[in-house]
Structure formats: C-alpha cells, structure tokens
Amino acid sequence: MRNRLRELRSARGWTQEELGRRLGVSRQAVIALETDKHDPSLDLAYRIAALFGEPVEAIFENPHAAG
Amino acid sequence: MRNRLRELRSARGWTQEELGRRLGVSRQAVIALETDKHDPSLDLAYRIAALFGEPVEAIFENPHAAG
DNA sequence: ACGTGATGTCAGGAAAACCTTACATCAAGG
DNA sequence: CCTTGATGTAAGGTTTTCCTGACATCACGT
Numbered sequence: 001m002r003n004r005l006r007e008l009r010s011a012r013g014w015t016q017e018e019l020g021r022r023l024g025v026s027r028q029a030v031i032a033l034e035t036d037k038h039d040p041s042l043d044l045a046y047r048i049a050a051l052f053g054e055p056v057e058a059i060f061e062n063p064h065a066a067g
Numbered sequence: 068m069r070n071r072l073r074e075l076r077s078a079r080g081w082t083q084e085e086l087g088r089r090l091g092v093s094r095q096a097v098i099a100l101e102t103d104k105h106d107p108s109l110d111l112a113y114r115i116a117a118l119f120g121e122p123v124e125a126i127f128e129n130p131h132a133a134g
Numbered sequence: 135a136c137g138t139g140a141t142g143t144c145a146g147g148a149a150a151a152c153c154t155t156a157c158a159t160c161a162a163g164g
Numbered sequence: 165c166c167t168t169g170a171t172g173t174a175a176g177g178t179t180t181t182c183c184t185g186a187c188a189t190c191a192c193g194t
Binding site: 095108 | 150151152153154
Binding site for chain 1: 180181182183184
C-alpha cells in the first residue's frame with residue numbers, strides 16, 4: 001500500500017531508527033513500511049497518524065476509497 | 068480496539084456471514100472483530116470504512132488520538 | 135585511507151490476523 | 165417437540181506483521 005512515510009519522516013529530519021523509537025517498533029518495521037514490504041496494523045497506523053498529526057487516509061492510500 | 072461494527076451491521080439487517088461475504092473475509096473474522104478478539108488489518112479496515120461509508124476513525128476507536 | 139552513520143537485505147523466529155471445520159447455544163416458528 | 169437460522173467457541177493451520185542479529189553498501193568527514 002503506497003504511503004508518505006518516508007516523506008513525512010525526512011521532512012522532520014528523523015532517521016528510520018528514530019522514527020521506530022517514536023513509534024515503538026523496530027527499524028526493520030519502518031523499512032518494511034517505507035519500502036512497501038507490508039502494510040501496518042491498524043494500531044500502528046493510528047500511532048503513525050497521531051505522531052505526524054494527520055489522518056490515516058492522508059498517509060496511507062486507501063485502495064478501496066469511494067469516488 | 069473498540070468499534071461500532073455490530074451496530075453498523077445490524078442497522079443494515081445483515082448477518083455476520085453476509086457482512087463477511089461483502090468484506091471478503093470469513094464469518095469467524097467478523098466475529099473476532101465484533102467481540103474484540105483482535106484488530107483488523109489496515110486494508111480490511113479500509114474495506115469496512117468503504118462499505119459503511121464512514122471514515123475508519125469513526126468506526127474503530129483510535130486509542131492514540133490527540134486531544 | 136579510515137571510521138561513522140544511515141540505509142537496505144537476509145536469515146530465522148514470534149505474534150497477530152486470517153482461514154476451515156466442527157460443535158454448542160438460543161430464539162423463533164411450525 | 166423439532167427444525168432452522170443466527171451467534172459463539174474451540175482446535176489446528178496458513179499468511180502477514182513484527183522481532184533480533186548479522187552483514188553489505190554508500191555518503192560524508194577527518
């Protein structure tokens with residue numbers, strides 16, 4: 001699922017390790033998300049949205065969105 | 068994670084099996100969500116939101132929400 | 135040339151989200 | 165009483181998400 005994670009992270013000058021620390025996940029998990037290896041759990045998606053102050057849909061593209 | 072799945076489903080008069088069919092998951096998956104056995108994947112959460120025409124955050128309570 | 139930091143990959147494992155099948159309960163109707 | 169439909173539980177298996185640890189690369193500064 002396409003996302004703006006790398007864009008949002010580097011806009012804040014954070015490393016993948018720093019982002020992982022702030023989200024409570026490993027650096028590998030961050031890499032897997034940024035490189036589209038897999039999708040986040042809903043709970044992790046909510047933590048990411050809270051951290052960046054944006055709705056989930058604004059960060060992770062919804063492939064089932066209406067319209 | 069608390070959610071309004073059962074409320075939204077029964078408001079439409081659907082059975083758990085019918086909802087599972089519309090979402091492309093098993094009846095057990097629907098039960099597990101409604102009874103808080105586990106959280107949906109982000110992709111499934113998006114399918115649910117699209118089906119009911121509401122944002123994800125309006126269906127699944129975000130425990131990390133700001134404010 | 136050397137070391138350091140950031141990124142990515144790989145291997146192997148743990149945990150959570152899904153699956154199917156089977157069985158129990160309980161309400162409503164005939 | 166009996167059947168049927170809706171719901172829930174349980175067991176066992178697959179797939180996906182997330183983990184640690186090790187290693188390769190590449191840019192940068194000294």
